[in-house]
Amino acid sequence: MASGAGFDISEAGTKKNAAVSLVTDRAEVSAIANAGPDALSIGVEEFTAALAGSTARIKTVLGDQNLIAGIGNAYSDEILHTAQLSPFAPANRVDAPALLETIREVLGQAREALFDLPPAKVKAAKKRTFCVHGRAGQTCPVCGSTIAEVSYADKSLQYCPGCQTGGKKLSDRRMDRLLK
Ligand SMILES: [Zn+2]
DSSP states (O other), X not given: OXXXXXXXXXXXXXXXXOOOOOOSSGGGSHHHHTOOOBXXXXXXXXXXXXXXXXXXXXXXXXXXXXXXBSOOHHHHHHHHHHTTOOTTSBGGGSOHHXXXXXXXXXXXXXXXXXXXXXXXXXXXXXXXXXXXXXXXXXXXXXXXXXXXXXXXXXXXXXXXXXXXXXXXXXXXXXXXXXXX
């Protein structure tokens, strides 16, 4: 960059999905040409309509970049924990305006906590703010329950049974398969 400014990009997974493009119109980048409105700027009506039109699990819908852009695996875990919602709740049964408030709150706090940090410190700072993400087996800071986890083929989600599922454990299909 002409200004001498730069940035670091890191990717925790093994899928190598990360990419950087510098364009004037995002339609030029096929991977995000169809991305939905940004999570911090989507209006309540648009968000409500997006949820009302889906019977998919709310965890899946929050991470669907074509519906709402910008929420990844970590922050969807944190948002659902703060909202006290089961990750498996059907999207069309969720109180959309209340969830949108929580999205703004959690992402807004994250932005504040990470603002101006040197890139090398962002990852650790992010982790410190997480209540449930990446914390399976640890104690929920809100209710004291043990954080639980559901694993998929290539990722996992963490949640607090005490805060989010009325104490019930969600079914872990990978574990169920292994136990059969
Ligand atoms: Zn809890």
